[in-house]
Amino acid sequence: MQRFFVFGKEIIMPRNQFERMMFALMTVIVTVHAYVFYSLYVVNGTMFMQITGEKHVLDAIDAMGGVSVLGKMLPIWAVILIEFILAYSLEVLVGSPVSFRLASRVFDPRETHPVLFETAIICATIGIMCPSMSFLAAILYYPYDQMSFNLFTFLANWIKLMCYNFPFAFFTQLFFIQPFIRTCFKAVFRRSSAEPVKA
Numbered sequence: 001m002q003r004f005f006v007f008g009k010e011i012i013m014p015r016n017q018f019e020r021m022m023f024a025l026m027t028v029i030v031t032v033h034a035y036v037f038y039s040l041y042v043v044n045g046t047m048f049m050q051i052t053g054e055k056h057v058l059d060a061i062d063a064m065g066g067v068s069v070l071g072k073m074l075p076i077w078a079v080i081l082i083e084f085i086l087a088y089s090l091e092v093l094v095g096s097p098v099s100f101r102l103a104s105r106v107f108d109p110r111e112t113h114p115v116l117f118e119t120a121i122i123c124a125t126i127g128i129m130c131p132s133m134s135f136l137a138a139i140l141y142y143p144y145d146q147m148s149f150n151l152f153t154f155l156a157n158w159i160k161l162m163c164y165n166f167p168f169a170f171f172t173q174l175f176f177i178q179p180f181i182r183t184c185f186k187a188v189f190r191r192s193s194a195e196p197v198k199a
Contacts, residue, residue, distance in 0.1 A: 019189060024091045026181050032084045034172060035133070035165070040067070040076070043164050071144030086136050090129065099124035122178050123170075130169045134161040 040048075041057050048060035066073040069082065103109075103120035112120075138158035142149065 020096060021092055022189075023181070023185055024088060024096055026184060027177065028084060028088045028091055030177050030181065031173075032080060032087050034177065035168075036076070036080050036083055038168055039137075039164075067141075068143070068145060069140050070142075082140070083133075083137075087129075087133060090132055090136075091125075094132070095125050095129050098128055102127075118178070118182070119174065122173055126166070126169050126173055130166050131162055134158055134165050137161050 040061065045057040045060075048057055048064065049055065052060040052063040054060040054063055061067060061076065064073065066075045067079050068074075069079060074082075099121050102124040103117060107117050107120050109117050135158055138154055138161055142154060142157060147153070
């Protein structure tokens, strides 16, 4: 784990592939649960309850036989598992490396305050992951059981999902999820007595 001291404050970053993958895993575990339940309750909850006549979202989902994924009804745990696999793969392969490079193109990590540099990484990650995961969700949750595929309907669903997800992603990642994950990461991967690398 690299330990940078910038303006007297420490910023701890993953230093190897294992630590990067563990940081991504910790982030995705929290994020996927947040987004699945946000989508089911906030975005679709009222519609589910109106369709089934139930008073609670989970009861409505049970009455519907699950959540429609690629035209098939799946239980919530299967939806979470599918989203977890997709989000983790995308985060490890694209989100983390590209967001760090984008932030480094704008800010020099050796001269930038750690909070500002971390914020730049978070914003770049949101800018990559939100459209990408919304795109995948638009494919997964497209109403295949009701209509044949239509490009314009798909694009409209994708834009709608981005409009719902981006504000939620921005504020939760910036103010809650990433500070929590970084605190957990520092606690789990604490290094002792090693001379810090100064940037």
